[in-house]
Amino acid sequence: MESSSAASGGSTRREATRQKLYEAAVTLIAEQGFSATTVDEIAERAGVAKGTVYYNFASKSVLFEELLRHGVGLLTASLREAAERTARDGGGKVDALDAMIRAGLVFIDRYPAFTQLYVAELWRTNRAWQSTLMVVRQEAVAVVEGVLREGVDNGEFSDEIDVPLTAAALVGMVLVAALDWKSFQPERSLDDVHAALSRLLQGRVSGSR
Amino acid sequence: MESSSAASGGSTRREATRQKLYEAAVTLIAEQGFSATTVDEIAERAGVAKGTVYYNFASKSVLFEELLRHGVGLLTASLREAAERTARDGGGKVDALDAMIRAGLVFIDRYPAFTQLYVAELWRTNRAWQSTLMVVRQEAVAVVEGVLREGVDNGEFSDEIDVPLTAAALVGMVLVAALDWKSFQPERSLDDVHAALSRLLQGRVSGSR
DNA sequence: ATATTTGAACTGACTGGTCAGTGCAAAAAC
Protein backbone atom coordinates (compact mmCIF):
# COMPACT_ATOMS: atom_id res chain seq x y z
CA MET A 1 0.00 0.00 0.00
CA GLU A 2 2.11 2.83 -1.27
CA SER A 3 4.62 1.89 1.44
CA SER A 4 6.81 4.97 2.06
CA SER A 5 7.94 2.72 4.86
CA ALA A 6 10.36 4.75 6.89
CA ALA A 7 11.06 8.37 6.07
CA SER A 8 10.39 9.68 2.59
CA GLY A 9 10.92 8.24 -0.84
CA GLY A 10 13.72 5.76 -0.39
CA SER A 11 13.83 2.09 -0.65
CA THR A 12 10.99 0.38 -2.44
CA ARG A 13 11.74 -1.42 -5.65
CA ARG A 14 9.31 0.85 -7.40
CA GLU A 15 11.21 3.90 -6.24
CA ALA A 16 14.40 2.49 -7.72
CA THR A 17 12.93 2.03 -11.20
CA ARG A 18 11.38 5.47 -11.04
CA GLN A 19 14.81 6.86 -10.28
CA LYS A 20 16.30 5.03 -13.25
CA LEU A 21 13.55 6.42 -15.45
CA TYR A 22 14.16 9.96 -14.21
CA GLU A 23 17.83 9.67 -14.99
CA ALA A 24 17.23 8.29 -18.44
CA ALA A 25 14.55 10.85 -19.25
CA VAL A 26 16.46 13.86 -18.01
CA THR A 27 19.45 13.42 -20.28
CA LEU A 28 17.42 12.48 -23.31
CA ILE A 29 15.02 15.38 -22.94
CA ALA A 30 17.84 17.81 -22.26
CA GLU A 31 19.54 16.74 -25.46
CA GLN A 32 16.56 16.50 -27.74
CA GLY A 33 13.62 18.20 -26.13
CA PHE A 34 10.44 16.66 -24.78
CA SER A 35 8.60 16.03 -28.02
CA ALA A 36 11.58 14.64 -29.85
CA THR A 37 12.23 12.09 -27.10
CA THR A 38 10.29 8.85 -27.41
CA VAL A 39 9.07 6.66 -24.60
CA ASP A 40 10.83 3.71 -26.21
CA GLU A 41 14.14 5.54 -25.97
CA ILE A 42 13.60 6.39 -22.33
CA ALA A 43 12.74 2.80 -21.50
CA GLU A 44 15.72 1.48 -23.40
CA ARG A 45 18.20 3.86 -21.78
CA ALA A 46 16.78 3.01 -18.36
CA GLY A 47 17.15 -0.68 -19.15
CA VAL A 48 13.48 -1.34 -18.58
CA ALA A 49 10.51 -2.53 -20.62
CA LYS A 50 8.17 0.02 -22.12
CA GLY A 51 5.29 -1.41 -20.12
CA THR A 52 7.15 -0.56 -16.94
CA VAL A 53 7.13 3.10 -17.83
CA TYR A 54 3.35 3.01 -17.98
CA TYR A 55 3.12 0.91 -14.87
CA ASN A 56 4.99 3.65 -12.99
CA PHE A 57 3.71 6.80 -14.67
CA ALA A 58 0.34 7.60 -16.12
CA SER A 59 1.84 9.14 -19.27
CA LYS A 60 4.94 10.64 -20.80
CA SER A 61 3.87 14.12 -19.65
CA VAL A 62 3.29 12.99 -16.10
CA LEU A 63 6.73 11.41 -16.00
CA PHE A 64 8.15 14.73 -17.10
CA GLU A 65 6.19 16.78 -14.59
CA GLU A 66 7.27 14.60 -11.71
CA LEU A 67 10.82 14.82 -12.95
CA LEU A 68 10.60 18.61 -12.83
CA ARG A 69 9.25 18.63 -9.30
CA HIS A 70 11.90 16.18 -8.20
CA GLY A 71 14.77 18.23 -9.63
CA VAL A 72 13.63 21.63 -8.43
CA GLY A 73 13.13 20.12 -4.98
CA LEU A 74 16.81 19.24 -4.90
CA LEU A 75 17.82 22.71 -6.07
CA THR A 76 15.76 24.71 -3.60
CA ALA A 77 16.87 22.49 -0.72
CA SER A 78 20.46 23.14 -1.66
CA LEU A 79 19.97 26.93 -1.97
CA ARG A 80 18.17 27.14 1.32
CA GLU A 81 20.83 25.09 3.02
CA ALA A 82 23.54 27.43 1.71
CA ALA A 83 21.74 30.54 2.94
CA GLU A 84 21.12 29.04 6.36
CA ARG A 85 24.68 27.85 6.75
CA THR A 86 26.10 31.35 6.26
CA ALA A 87 23.54 32.74 8.67
CA ARG A 88 24.60 30.20 11.29
CA ASP A 89 28.24 31.13 10.70
CA GLY A 90 27.45 34.79 11.34
CA GLY A 91 27.88 35.89 7.72
CA GLY A 92 25.96 38.80 6.21
CA LYS A 93 23.51 38.73 3.34
CA VAL A 94 26.22 39.32 0.78
CA ASP A 95 27.86 36.14 2.02
CA ALA A 96 24.54 34.37 1.77
CA LEU A 97 24.13 35.48 -1.83
CA ASP A 98 27.64 34.39 -2.60
CA ALA A 99 27.07 31.01 -0.98
CA MET A 100 23.91 30.59 -3.01
CA ILE A 101 25.78 31.34 -6.20
CA ARG A 102 28.20 28.61 -5.30
CA ALA A 103 25.39 26.23 -4.39
CA GLY A 104 23.81 26.98 -7.77
CA LEU A 105 27.06 26.24 -9.55
CA VAL A 106 27.54 23.00 -7.62
CA PHE A 107 24.02 21.94 -8.53
CA ILE A 108 24.52 22.71 -12.21
CA ASP A 109 27.86 20.95 -12.12
CA ARG A 110 26.18 17.84 -10.78
CA TYR A 111 22.96 17.97 -12.78
CA PRO A 112 23.74 19.83 -15.98
CA ALA A 113 21.10 18.01 -17.97
CA PHE A 114 18.34 18.94 -15.58
CA THR A 115 19.36 22.58 -15.67
CA GLN A 116 19.44 22.59 -19.44
CA LEU A 117 15.99 21.12 -19.65
CA TYR A 118 14.61 23.47 -17.04
CA VAL A 119 15.83 26.55 -18.87
CA ALA A 120 14.56 25.25 -22.16
CA GLU A 121 11.04 24.73 -20.89
CA LEU A 122 10.67 27.58 -18.42
CA TRP A 123 9.42 30.31 -20.68
CA ARG A 124 7.28 28.27 -22.97
CA THR A 125 3.61 28.99 -22.99
CA ASN A 126 0.73 26.80 -24.08
CA ARG A 127 2.14 23.62 -22.68
CA ALA A 128 0.43 21.07 -20.54
CA TRP A 129 2.79 21.38 -17.60
CA GLN A 130 2.86 25.19 -17.67
CA SER A 131 1.33 25.47 -14.22
CA THR A 132 3.75 22.98 -12.71
CA LEU A 133 6.60 25.04 -14.08
CA MET A 134 5.27 28.29 -12.64
CA VAL A 135 5.01 26.83 -9.19
CA VAL A 136 8.39 25.25 -9.36
CA ARG A 137 10.05 28.41 -10.69
CA GLN A 138 8.57 30.54 -7.96
CA GLU A 139 9.88 28.12 -5.36
CA ALA A 140 13.44 28.57 -6.54
CA VAL A 141 13.39 32.32 -7.15
CA ALA A 142 11.64 32.89 -3.82
CA VAL A 143 14.69 31.69 -1.92
CA VAL A 144 16.84 34.38 -3.55
CA GLU A 145 14.13 37.00 -3.11
CA GLY A 146 13.95 36.12 0.58
CA VAL A 147 17.64 36.81 1.13
CA LEU A 148 17.47 40.06 -0.82
CA ARG A 149 14.49 41.26 1.16
CA GLU A 150 16.13 40.46 4.48
CA GLY A 151 19.21 42.33 3.29
CA VAL A 152 17.17 45.39 2.44
CA ASP A 153 15.39 45.24 5.79
CA ASN A 154 18.57 45.11 7.82
CA GLY A 155 20.27 47.78 5.73
CA GLU A 156 22.86 45.60 4.02
CA PHE A 157 21.34 46.27 0.62
CA SER A 158 20.11 49.52 -0.84
CA ASP A 159 16.40 49.96 -0.34
CA GLU A 160 16.23 51.11 -3.93
CA ILE A 161 16.79 47.67 -5.37
CA ASP A 162 13.95 45.95 -7.11
CA VAL A 163 13.77 42.64 -5.31
CA PRO A 164 11.94 40.39 -7.80
CA LEU A 165 13.79 41.74 -10.80
CA THR A 166 17.18 41.61 -9.16
CA ALA A 167 16.51 38.06 -8.03
CA ALA A 168 15.62 37.05 -11.55
CA ALA A 169 18.71 38.78 -12.92
CA LEU A 170 20.96 37.02 -10.42
CA VAL A 171 19.46 33.64 -11.19
CA GLY A 172 19.91 34.36 -14.88
CA MET A 173 23.49 35.40 -14.39
CA VAL A 174 24.39 32.16 -12.66
CA LEU A 175 22.30 29.97 -14.95
CA VAL A 176 23.65 31.29 -18.22
CA ALA A 177 27.23 31.60 -17.04
CA ALA A 178 27.15 28.05 -15.75
CA LEU A 179 25.57 26.58 -18.86
CA ASP A 180 28.16 28.38 -20.93
CA TRP A 181 30.86 27.00 -18.71
CA LYS A 182 29.61 23.44 -19.11
CA SER A 183 28.97 23.74 -22.82
CA PHE A 184 31.87 25.78 -24.06
CA GLN A 185 34.72 25.68 -21.57
CA PRO A 186 34.16 22.61 -19.41
CA GLU A 187 37.84 22.41 -18.47
CA ARG A 188 37.56 25.38 -16.09
CA SER A 189 37.21 24.79 -12.39
CA LEU A 190 34.16 25.61 -10.34
CA ASP A 191 36.21 27.95 -8.13
CA ASP A 192 37.27 29.87 -11.18
CA VAL A 193 33.73 30.39 -12.36
CA HIS A 194 32.58 31.23 -8.87
CA ALA A 195 35.29 33.87 -8.50
CA ALA A 196 34.29 35.56 -11.75
CA LEU A 197 30.64 35.73 -10.73
CA SER A 198 31.48 36.95 -7.23
CA ARG A 199 33.44 39.80 -8.72
CA LEU A 200 30.54 40.74 -10.94
CA LEU A 201 28.08 40.57 -8.06
CA GLN A 202 30.16 42.83 -5.89
CA GLY A 203 30.62 45.42 -8.60
CA ARG A 204 34.34 44.90 -8.71
CA VAL A 205 34.33 45.16 -12.47
CA SER A 206 34.99 48.82 -13.13
CA GLY A 207 38.22 50.28 -11.82
CA SER A 208 41.51 48.95 -13.09
CA ARG A 209 43.94 46.87 -11.09
CA MET B 1 13.42 36.65 -65.52
CA GLU B 2 14.38 36.31 -61.95
CA SER B 3 13.59 39.97 -61.45
CA SER B 4 15.39 41.13 -58.26
CA SER B 5 14.74 44.40 -60.04
CA ALA B 6 16.40 47.04 -57.91
CA ALA B 7 18.80 46.41 -55.06
CA SER B 8 19.03 43.19 -53.07
CA GLY B 9 16.54 41.01 -51.28
CA GLY B 10 13.68 43.36 -50.57
CA SER B 11 10.50 43.36 -52.47
CA THR B 12 10.01 40.13 -54.37
CA ARG B 13 6.91 38.12 -53.72
CA ARG B 14 9.07 35.31 -52.48
CA GLU B 15 10.69 37.48 -49.85
CA ALA B 16 7.27 38.49 -48.59
CA THR B 17 6.09 34.90 -48.09
CA ARG B 18 9.35 33.99 -46.42
CA GLN B 19 8.80 36.84 -44.00
CA LYS B 20 5.26 35.64 -43.28
CA LEU B 21 6.61 32.14 -42.64
CA TYR B 22 9.28 33.44 -40.28
CA GLU B 23 6.70 35.33 -38.29
CA ALA B 24 4.37 32.36 -38.07
CA ALA B 25 7.14 29.93 -37.18
CA VAL B 26 8.77 32.08 -34.53
CA THR B 27 5.71 32.38 -32.33
CA LEU B 28 4.63 28.78 -32.73
CA ILE B 29 8.08 27.39 -31.99
CA ALA B 30 8.53 29.72 -29.04
CA GLU B 31 5.26 28.51 -27.59
CA GLN B 32 5.56 24.81 -28.28
CA GLY B 33 9.12 24.02 -29.22
CA PHE B 34 10.50 22.92 -32.56
CA SER B 35 9.43 19.28 -32.56
CA ALA B 36 5.96 19.96 -31.26
CA THR B 37 5.28 22.49 -34.00
CA THR B 38 4.01 21.03 -37.26
CA VAL B 39 4.64 22.37 -40.71
CA ASP B 40 0.89 22.39 -41.27
CA GLU B 41 0.45 24.75 -38.34
CA ILE B 42 3.14 27.08 -39.61
CA ALA B 43 1.61 27.14 -43.06
CA GLU B 44 -1.86 27.74 -41.70
CA ARG B 45 -0.80 30.59 -39.43
CA ALA B 46 1.11 32.18 -42.31
CA GLY B 47 -1.97 31.86 -44.52
CA VAL B 48 -0.14 29.78 -47.07
CA ALA B 49 -0.32 26.22 -48.37
CA LYS B 50 1.98 23.59 -46.99
CA GLY B 51 3.67 23.16 -50.34
CA THR B 52 4.74 26.79 -50.23
CA VAL B 53 6.79 26.11 -47.13
CA TYR B 54 8.71 23.48 -49.06
CA TYR B 55 8.95 25.68 -52.10
CA ASN B 56 10.70 28.30 -49.99
CA PHE B 57 12.70 26.17 -47.61
CA ALA B 58 14.35 22.81 -48.10
CA SER B 59 12.96 21.42 -44.84
CA LYS B 60 11.47 22.31 -41.51
CA SER B 61 14.96 22.42 -39.97
CA VAL B 62 16.29 24.70 -42.66
CA LEU B 63 13.42 27.09 -42.13
CA PHE B 64 14.32 27.14 -38.47
CA GLU B 65 18.02 27.66 -39.07
CA GLU B 66 17.43 30.57 -41.39
CA LEU B 67 15.03 32.02 -38.88
CA LEU B 68 17.77 31.86 -36.24
CA ARG B 69 20.30 33.56 -38.47
CA HIS B 70 17.79 36.23 -39.40
CA GLY B 71 16.95 37.02 -35.78
CA VAL B 72 20.45 37.00 -34.39
CA GLY B 73 21.48 39.26 -37.24
CA LEU B 74 18.99 41.84 -36.04
CA LEU B 75 20.19 41.51 -32.44
CA THR B 76 23.91 41.86 -33.10
CA ALA B 77 23.33 44.82 -35.41
CA SER B 78 21.40 46.52 -32.66
CA LEU B 79 24.04 45.79 -29.99
CA ARG B 80 26.86 46.99 -32.19
CA GLU B 81 24.96 50.13 -33.05
CA ALA B 82 24.43 50.88 -29.35
CA ALA B 83 28.11 50.45 -28.53
CA GLU B 84 29.20 52.61 -31.43
CA ARG B 85 26.74 55.35 -30.62
CA THR B 86 28.10 55.78 -27.08
CA ALA B 87 31.64 55.77 -28.43
CA ARG B 88 30.73 58.55 -30.85
CA ASP B 89 29.15 60.51 -28.03
CA GLY B 90 32.35 60.28 -26.03
CA GLY B 91 31.01 57.83 -23.44
CA GLY B 92 33.18 55.28 -21.68
CA LYS B 93 32.93 51.52 -21.78
CA VAL B 94 30.57 51.44 -18.82
CA ASP B 95 28.22 53.61 -20.84
CA ALA B 96 28.64 51.27 -23.77
CA LEU B 97 27.71 48.29 -21.61
CA ASP B 98 24.73 50.13 -20.25
CA ALA B 99 23.60 51.11 -23.74
CA MET B 100 23.90 47.50 -24.82
CA ILE B 101 21.77 46.38 -21.92
CA ARG B 102 19.14 48.81 -23.06
CA ALA B 103 19.46 47.68 -26.66
CA GLY B 104 19.03 44.08 -25.49
CA LEU B 105 15.91 45.00 -23.57
CA VAL B 106 14.47 46.90 -26.53
CA PHE B 107 15.12 43.89 -28.74
CA ILE B 108 13.47 41.47 -26.33
CA ASP B 109 10.58 43.86 -25.92
CA ARG B 110 10.05 43.87 -29.66
CA TYR B 111 10.78 40.20 -30.38
CA PRO B 112 9.96 38.27 -27.22
CA ALA B 113 9.10 35.10 -29.07
CA PHE B 114 12.42 34.98 -30.83
CA THR B 115 14.29 35.45 -27.59
CA GLN B 116 12.31 32.71 -25.93
CA LEU B 117 13.05 30.29 -28.69
CA TYR B 118 16.71 31.20 -28.79
CA VAL B 119 17.20 30.56 -25.09
CA ALA B 120 15.27 27.32 -25.26
CA GLU B 121 17.40 25.89 -28.05
CA LEU B 122 20.79 27.34 -27.25
CA TRP B 123 22.13 24.69 -24.91
CA ARG B 124 20.70 21.64 -26.56
CA THR B 125 23.14 19.15 -27.89
CA ASN B 126 22.69 16.46 -30.54
CA ARG B 127 20.56 18.58 -32.77
CA ALA B 128 20.87 19.13 -36.46
CA TRP B 129 21.34 22.89 -36.24
CA GLN B 130 23.86 22.70 -33.38
CA SER B 131 26.60 24.27 -35.49
CA THR B 132 24.39 27.10 -36.66
CA LEU B 133 23.57 27.87 -33.06
CA MET B 134 27.21 27.94 -32.00
CA VAL B 135 28.10 30.39 -34.72
CA VAL B 136 25.15 32.57 -34.04
CA ARG B 137 25.73 32.56 -30.28
CA GLN B 138 29.36 33.51 -30.70
CA GLU B 139 28.36 36.41 -32.92
CA ALA B 140 26.18 37.92 -30.22
CA VAL B 141 28.44 37.27 -27.23
CA ALA B 142 31.46 38.51 -29.16
CA VAL B 143 30.05 42.02 -29.28
CA VAL B 144 29.89 42.13 -25.48
CA GLU B 145 33.30 40.52 -25.16
CA GLY B 146 34.72 43.15 -27.49
CA VAL B 147 33.54 46.01 -25.30
CA LEU B 148 34.81 44.29 -22.16
CA ARG B 149 38.21 43.71 -23.69
CA GLU B 150 38.54 47.29 -24.84
CA GLY B 151 37.58 48.39 -21.35
CA VAL B 152 40.27 46.23 -19.81
CA ASP B 153 42.83 47.53 -22.28
CA ASN B 154 42.16 51.18 -21.58
CA GLY B 155 41.97 50.64 -17.83
CA GLU B 156 38.27 51.25 -17.34
CA PHE B 157 37.73 47.68 -16.18
CA SER B 158 39.80 45.62 -13.80
CA ASP B 159 42.30 43.45 -15.64
CA GLU B 160 41.30 40.63 -13.35
CA ILE B 161 37.91 40.12 -14.95
CA ASP B 162 37.34 37.00 -16.96
CA VAL B 163 36.14 38.38 -20.26
CA PRO B 164 34.28 35.41 -21.80
CA LEU B 165 32.65 34.38 -18.56
CA THR B 166 31.66 37.89 -17.59
CA ALA B 167 30.21 38.44 -21.04
CA ALA B 168 28.15 35.29 -20.75
CA ALA B 169 26.97 36.26 -17.28
CA LEU B 170 25.93 39.72 -18.46
CA VAL B 171 24.04 38.31 -21.40
CA GLY B 172 22.35 35.86 -19.05
CA MET B 173 21.45 38.58 -16.61
CA VAL B 174 19.70 40.61 -19.28
CA LEU B 175 18.12 37.62 -20.98
CA VAL B 176 16.59 36.07 -17.91
CA ALA B 177 15.56 39.33 -16.31
CA ALA B 178 13.87 40.41 -19.53
CA LEU B 179 12.08 37.11 -20.08
CA ASP B 180 10.86 37.24 -16.51
CA TRP B 181 9.68 40.78 -17.05
CA LYS B 182 7.71 39.80 -20.16
CA SER B 183 6.32 36.62 -18.66
CA PHE B 184 5.55 37.56 -15.11
CA GLN B 185 5.29 41.34 -14.78
CA PRO B 186 4.62 42.69 -18.26
CA GLU B 187 3.07 45.87 -16.89
CA ARG B 188 6.46 47.30 -15.88
CA SER B 189 8.17 49.82 -18.11
CA LEU B 190 11.38 49.24 -19.98
CA ASP B 191 13.03 52.14 -18.13
CA ASP B 192 12.18 50.53 -14.86
CA VAL B 193 13.79 47.24 -15.81
CA HIS B 194 16.76 49.00 -17.29
CA ALA B 195 17.31 50.96 -14.10
CA ALA B 196 17.29 47.81 -11.98
CA LEU B 197 19.83 46.10 -14.21
CA SER B 198 22.05 49.19 -14.36
CA ARG B 199 22.15 49.26 -10.61
CA LEU B 200 23.16 45.62 -10.48
CA LEU B 201 25.83 46.10 -13.13
CA GLN B 202 27.41 49.01 -11.31
CA GLY B 203 27.49 47.20 -8.00
CA ARG B 204 25.16 49.64 -6.39
CA VAL B 205 23.37 46.85 -4.59
CA SER B 206 25.14 46.58 -1.29
CA GLY B 207 25.21 49.60 0.99
CA SER B 208 21.90 51.05 2.10
CA ARG B 209 20.53 54.28 0.75
C1' DA C 1 -3.45 47.24 -78.37
C1' DT C 2 -4.26 42.22 -78.08
C1' DA C 3 -3.11 37.52 -77.99
C1' DT C 4 0.06 34.03 -76.58
C1' DT C 5 3.70 32.02 -73.98
C1' DT C 6 6.60 31.36 -70.13
C1' DG C 7 7.97 30.13 -65.63
C1' DA C 8 8.25 31.26 -60.87
C1' DA C 9 5.18 30.80 -57.11
C1' DC C 10 1.80 28.34 -55.03
C1' DT C 11 -1.63 24.54 -53.93
C1' DG C 12 -3.42 20.51 -51.32
C1' DA C 13 -4.31 15.60 -51.57
C1' DC C 14 -1.51 11.78 -50.78
C1' DT C 15 2.22 8.53 -48.92
C1' DG C 16 5.19 6.20 -45.93
C1' DG C 17 6.74 6.18 -41.63
C1' DT C 18 6.72 7.12 -36.63
C1' DC C 19 5.12 6.97 -32.06
C1' DA C 20 2.08 7.27 -27.68
C1' DG C 21 -0.42 4.37 -25.49
C1' DT C 22 -2.86 -0.50 -24.86
C1' DG C 23 -3.49 -5.40 -23.65
C1' DC C 24 -2.12 -9.36 -21.72
C1' DA C 25 0.03 -13.76 -20.42
C1' DA C 26 3.99 -15.31 -18.29
C1' DA C 27 8.03 -14.59 -15.32
C1' DA C 28 10.46 -12.63 -11.46
C1' DA C 29 10.84 -10.36 -7.15
C1' DC C 30 9.45 -9.68 -2.59
Add this chain to the structure above:
DNA sequence: GTTTTTGCACTGACCAGTCAGTTCAAATAT
Protein backbone atom coordinates in the same frame (compact mmCIF):
# COMPACT_ATOMS: atom_id res chain seq x y z
C1' DG D 1 0.06 -14.80 -2.99
C1' DT D 2 0.79 -10.13 -4.25
C1' DT D 3 3.30 -6.58 -6.51
C1' DT D 4 6.14 -5.45 -10.09
C1' DT D 5 8.33 -6.21 -14.35
C1' DT D 6 8.75 -8.20 -18.96
C1' DG D 7 8.12 -8.79 -23.90
C1' DC D 8 5.78 -7.99 -27.73
C1' DA D 9 2.17 -7.42 -30.93
C1' DC D 10 -1.16 -4.05 -32.15
C1' DT D 11 -3.77 0.33 -33.12
C1' DG D 12 -4.94 4.76 -34.47
C1' DA D 13 -3.53 9.32 -34.79
C1' DC D 14 -0.38 12.33 -36.56
C1' DC D 15 3.08 14.36 -39.52
C1' DA D 16 7.28 15.48 -42.70
C1' DG D 17 7.93 15.62 -47.13
C1' DT D 18 6.33 14.84 -52.27
C1' DC D 19 4.36 15.87 -56.61
C1' DA D 20 1.11 16.60 -60.40
C1' DG D 21 -1.43 20.27 -61.37
C1' DT D 22 -3.07 25.50 -61.11
C1' DT D 23 -2.48 30.55 -61.07
C1' DC D 24 -1.04 34.82 -62.73
C1' DA D 25 1.96 38.67 -63.88
C1' DA D 26 5.32 39.87 -66.88
C1' DA D 27 7.66 39.03 -71.33
C1' DT D 28 7.20 38.43 -76.16
C1' DA D 29 5.00 38.18 -80.45
C1' DT D 30 1.64 39.86 -83.74
